[in-house]
Amino acid sequence: MEARAVRKHIRSSPRKMRTVVNLIRGKRVAEALNILQFMPHKVTRPVEITLTSAVHNLRDKFRDERFDETELLVSEVRVDEGPMFKRFQPVSRGRAHRILKRTSHLTVTVSTTTGKTDEA
Secondary structure, X not given: OEEEEEEEEEOOOHXXXXXXXXXXXXXXXXXXXXXXXXXXXXXXHHHHHHHHHHHXXXXXXXXXXXXXXXXXXXXXXXXXEOOOEEEEEEOHHHOEEEEEEOOEEEEEEEEEXXXXXXXX
């Protein structure tokens, strides 16, 4: 059993977000939330919200089935590049330099450990 959650247009660059996301990939959900709670990065809050949303989506998707929530795994976490805001910074001699304000799309997939053994 697996479910996913997607959050788009997060105002952080994908490169900064991947450093946080790489730490929780493949971990249990409770452990991943604990890791995110103690990290000093600004990006941890949207990642935490998306992860809990994926867990709730799994509960809603399989209402009749029972599963142990301590056995949930973060099976896939993907950070893609979103649209960029293009701004200009004035510099010397009447010129302008382009500034790209990057955004990210985050996809989190949560699965049960028993679901992985059934597929294999």
